[in-house]
Amino acid sequence: MMKMPNCDRQKYRTALINQGYSRLFWLNISPIMATVLCLYTTSTTNAQQLPTPLPTPTLEPEQSTVPAFRGITSGNQILLNGRTLSGAWLQRPLSADQPTIHLSDGALRQLIGVDLLNTNNPAQQPIEWFSPSTTAMFLGAWLQRGYRYLDITNFAQSAGWQIKANGNILEISTPVTKVTEITQNQESFGDRILLDLDRPTPWQVSQELPVKSPQDPDTPTLKPAKIPNRIWKISIDGIADPALIQRYTPLPPAPLPVPIPNLLKQLLPAPEPLIKQVEVVNNQTVMSLSIPFGMSPRISTLANPNRLIIDVRPDALVAKDITWARGLRWRQQLVNLGTENFPIVWLEINPRAFGLKLKPMRSNPNAVGGTAPLMQLAPKYSAAAAINGGYFNRNNRLPLGAIRQDGQWVSGPILNRGAIAWNDSGQFYFDRLSLQETLVAANNVRSPILFLNSAYVQSGIARYTALWGISYTPLSDNEIILTVQKEQVINQLPGGKAGQTNFPIPPDGYLLIFRGNAVNTAAQLPIGTTLSITSTTTSNDFSRYPNIIGAGPLLIKNRQIVLDAKGEKFSDAFIAEKAIRSGICTNTTGHLMIAAVHNRAGGPGPTLAEHAQLMQLLGCVDALNLDGGSSTSLYLGGQLLDRSPSTAARVHNGIGIFLEQK
Incomplete structure (x- = not known):
């Protein structure tokens, strides 16, 4: 065994432990690393400054409005405990002095923290929100103008909410709530954080836009040594005890008793605490979590005691199977491919269902240039569901592929790349175009x-x-x-x-x-x-279809994987990239499926070859890869199902699913 040079071993041991390294690490540190420590005892080195993160872009507010119906007041803004938020709502008259209040399921899920449970009945939605584990509450569902509204009248009354419609705004006040305790435990799957509350209260979760990483195909291919942690924020409509705030207030780093070389800091970066900060902002307790790449929070609620449970784990996606409307089914689950598990969220659409149509959508319907978040694009067209479409130039915001709408070429195809074509009779065609x-x-x-x-x-x-x-x-x-x-x-x-x-x-x-x-x-x-x-x-068959969206590469044709990204003139870097992916396909029943595949459990997203295999496992007969990375967005009724809206980039075009009213 190598011996340590003549130096103060205890000083380095203390310094490392103060920086968050375990005693176990010190006992097992390699002799070579120990030698490096001692060689630097007589020289002082300055810690390198971390690059300043890029500012998070502010998304524009949703510009759509919910039209008024006979005897119904409606709007698209919610004033929740004094904060103005985007969310569709309507008020229906039950009697002269007793209206019923309806929130879109997207608003109920994103703003209140209500979990939507599995159902095969689009008119009844079971939910879970600080409920006993054996009990589910059922809310009546009503489909209107691309939103699915849930009747929260009794739900809000039992929770003690005060609700008032004021023009376009629905004002909601919930009872004052206290956050009484925060605990963190290590579990077999990862970390668990428990927030104890004195009563049920709304909560929201969001992810901050990460620094560009190699998992995003829009970024340079130069890979950093370490992918930075993602910052997630959990906001609870309640006030934490000052002692809890103090417990999680970041302290300035203590100076090291002896300098540690930059080389060691690069090889052994200081571990980040999971809970970075807890603070009270606008009468909310906001918890900031630093979550390693490949992990995500799974959040649930319990009653008796009222508790918010945050599990940080690589397999955070919860399986769902919700019949959202007739002919439109929302599904999500982890799909196993070899030894890897990929979270996939998809919508299955029966194009022959009454009143269901597909149309291309453009961010600028009057000209070919322009981009917008899918969260704005879909409501603008009154689409019930949507997925991002084909490629475009992010600098000039112009299309790079086929867009054919109602028989007219808005943008022509390029490079013989894959495309999907369809008509209003529920027929689809996939091929290179x-x-x-x-x-x-x-x-x-x-x-x-x-x-x-x-x-x-x-x-x-x-x-x-x-x-x-x-x-x-x-x-x-x-x-x-x-x-x-x-x-x-x-x-x-x-x-x-x-x-x-x-x-x-x-x-x-x-x-x-x-x-x-x-x-x-x-x-x-x-x-x-x-x-x-x-x-x-x-192929000449494309000429028979009025609507076409091109992207590529083509993944599956007649149940067989036909991936040829090189033949479709995609770059080697794009072909090798492991990234978040969007896809569209038809299955054996003739239904259309639009899917978002995110980062595998504990690692980056799928390669193109893995994407083709995953679409095949979903039962696709013909399948096409769409634009991916930060463009990947799957929209349903006022919400993104697959990601936090703040992490979704602006897109040029998309494919919208429209539910015509009876």
Whole structure:
């Protein structure tokens, strides 16, 4: 065994223990590391400053409103104990002086902390909220304009709430509550935190936007040595005893009796406490938790004593199977793939159910550019459910793939990538998609048009119609721009520098953009030339469907995995990435499934190959990978089912599920 050099071993032992390292660690520290400690005894090193975290972006408030119905007042804001929050509600008349109060199930879940239990009856929703373990309360459910409203009249009365409708705002006051104790225990699955309360009270959970990590495909591929912890906040409508606040108030770090080298600090970073802070903010007790990557909180409630239970574990997802509406089923569970477990949340939709439709959604319905969080996009269209769609350029917010809506190409496909097509009869088609357009001039000039309403820039000819917007701004330098109106060239101009000049797009024509070597072709099409365009898709079956969303790669075709990301021109880094994924597929019953797959238990999300296998395990017959990473969002009735809204990025487009009223 190696011997320690001649130095004060006890000083380092004390310093490490003061920094949170266990005595067991010291007893088992390697002799080499001990040697490193002593070699640095005579030199002082300064701790490196951690990089400042990026600020959390503030999401814009929900812009939708719930329309008024006969005899019904409604709104989309809730004043909960003095805090204004977004949430759909309505008030229905039961009698002249006794209305019934309804909250959307998303608001009840996100703002109050009510757990929605499994049910196969969309008109009755069992819930759990500080209930005895053997008892569930049933709330009547009512579907209106993309929301599922639950009758909370008796529930609120038994909880002692005061409720009043005031214009667009529903004011809710709950009884004053005290947080009497906070304890932390180590369990076999991880850590457990218990918050004792003197009565049931609303609570909320949110996750702060993490610093960009290699698990997000939008970030650089350079991987840091350690993925930082995620910060989760649990907010309870109650006041903690000052002694509890003091117990969890962070203290400034004590100076080390002797310097510890930077090398050691890098190899052995100080462990972070799970409970970072407990504070009272706006009459709420807010607990900040520092949770390691690969772990998440599972939160539940108990009665007698009233208690909030926070279990931090790698398998935090709770299985659910809720028939949310006729033809629309919400499911979630951990799915085993080999030795790995992946949390998957998905919606199963029967497209043949009465009044159920699918439509593409764009963040900007009047032009092709723009992005918005799916939490804003879906209510704007009055969609009951939605998932993010295809790829886009985050800098200029323009699409990078196929969007076909009601038979019109909002954006053309690129690179023969995978796509899904559908019609209003509940039929779907999955394959790799290309669009071939040919420009035919009266003087026998024939040239391929490579891109239609696309932000993907390559040498060749591109075409832009009024669906792109009222004008086109050059995407590359030195383009030649031809204006075509009523099938004739009426103007030909140089585009100049990219991004500087706007060129009007005629509503009864289009622009032809000549890039690179194709500028020579423009000289053969002088003003007055008559033009026509032929168009076809590959596969030709796509031409039969009015609605298409492209993304890729294609995962499954006819029950077989057909993944070929290289053939669809995805980068090696994208192919190798382990990331959160979105997917869409059809199953053996002809139902559509939209799914979000998040980080595996204790680690990062699936690779593309694992994603294909997981979709196959879900029973998919045909499946397509959608945009993923921070774009992954699964929406249902005013809530994101798969993640905290603060961690979801803005998206360009999505696929909406619409429930028409009877």
